Amino acid sequence: MYGFVRLLRSFFVALCVAIIPISVAQAADPLPSWRDGPAKAAIVDFVNRVTTASGPDFVAPEERIATFDNDGTLWSEQPLYFQLRYALDRVKALAPEHPEWNDQEPFKSVLADDMSGVLTTGKKGLLQIIAATHAGMTEAEFRDTVLTWLNTARHPRFGQPYNALIYQPMLEVLAYLRANGFKSYITSGGGIAFMRPWAPQAYGISPEQIIGSSIKTKLEMRDGKPVLVRLPEIDFIDDKAEKPVGINKFIGRRPIAAFGNSDGDLQMLQWTTAGDGLRFALIVHHTDAEREWAYDRQSSVGHLDKALDEARAKGWTIVDMKRDWKTVFSFDKK
């Protein structure tokens, strides 16, 4: 009997030896694209504290909810929010069916690549562009056009598909949180229906964990089958004070960690950190004109002003992209 026990022990020791090197390698650096510094240390410290069962900051796995803005936090947003680029490209693709657009704003300016002309049409013009490019088709048809665009369009500066401009260090944060029992959500000002076709695969996040702005949809019968048709009517704008509203509606719990990059994320960060217990707030500060872009208070895209001041005042984690990230995009890697 003693021999049997000893043999079993040898067997398990052999198993453990085989497994340990992998675990140690992961534990040694869960965030290999991050340089050592205060931002990386703050992320690791937070995760360690909320997952240490014997510690004062332990959080049960089902309460480990993290929310991430998308544009400028998980992928780039310059020179234009990518969904706006999609909409402008769609106007051009649809123009042959709409000869009247040659004399009609905002379409006339879109077709002439006159962005300042588009901008002067204001909110009304933007809604017309959304109606023309995001509505009037089924959810399945919209999904197809988004995927086709991602497969064919290229970013003007990098010559890469737009979804190649996802931040490698943030993918590592998502994976690190997932490995530590977190459920991460995207809470974007961008459209739910624009993100769900590609974001699950890109980020390892299920469609139901993707929250964003939406237009209304309506159930209709087509060829005897029920389909959801997209209407030219705003349902929800998931930005600023509406971000906590959307999180509460979709998730029903307050996150313990939130990640953003602009004033549009400020209320989400405030609401997250106002909860009880240990909380984590992070802002991606775009400081790297060489590898990505450098912008904050003066930029209309990804405007970061009040949230930067509040982050400094409250000691939230601020990522200095240039200093903190070894790699920005996966295509940068040697």
Next chain:
Amino acid sequence: MYGFVRLLRSFFVALCVAIIPISVAQAADPLPSWRDGPAKAAIVDFVNRVTTASGPDFVAPEERIATFDNDGTLWSEQPLYFQLRYALDRVKALAPEHPEWNDQEPFKSVLADDMSGVLTTGKKGLLQIIAATHAGMTEAEFRDTVLTWLNTARHPRFGQPYNALIYQPMLEVLAYLRANGFKSYITSGGGIAFMRPWAPQAYGISPEQIIGSSIKTKLEMRDGKPVLVRLPEIDFIDDKAEKPVGINKFIGRRPIAAFGNSDGDLQMLQWTTAGDGLRFALIVHHTDAEREWAYDRQSSVGHLDKALDEARAKGWTIVDMKRDWKTVFSFDKK
């Protein structure tokens, strides 16, 4: 070496012998409160087919989405939807602060227990009751009043807390689906905020998997902290043709199985079964006046008419409560 291998094999055989009786017991009857019959057989057959990796109907775990109506499908809804009972009880509880209600409809009728008087005030009256009982407080305050009500109110017929009127056979279906890799959602005409305080514990479903009707909320600063305040304005009514709309918005995938009990669930069942591959639709038919209630085409609560015809025409599974359920409520058990 041969001895070592043989010893290992003995060890694993011993392990398997220890485990098998449990598995066999579970496999023998995953639905012990269901009598053998076509409804139970249909549920088991569907689950077996979509989980058999080598079979033609296999569905990957992440696509195993099931949606359940709540009122009349997971718990009772007679003589009044329980959330309406909550609202009427709240009017009475709040009445001392509102002396004007004694002369104001719909409150006057509520306070006089005159339900037909309440009903004659129509949709306008109902919205006034919702505004008075569901809005004007924070989400956290509303949650507390719901939990307090559940802890104190008793169902007039059974003398039990309202959440004791959950159907034991349906809890078994939820557990059976969960054990087979399904992610189940509640998609109720009732309020998200009314269900989330108690439904996760009762059904084993996370708050984020509970979809329903909602009123609008607004982020406000109170005592220097951001809170979500409930507004007297309808945001979304999750019923009939809006059920697929809500499912698409919250989940972003079409369910492969849907469970309902009334015409309010018809479009959800149609949309679910219109998808590709094997699909499952089930209707709980209330046929048991003795243990629960018997009602369908003539009832205003849980009205079941067109959906019953369509279920019969299309061969959806119809649960005959009296015939199919050995136990209805857990407090019935001997």
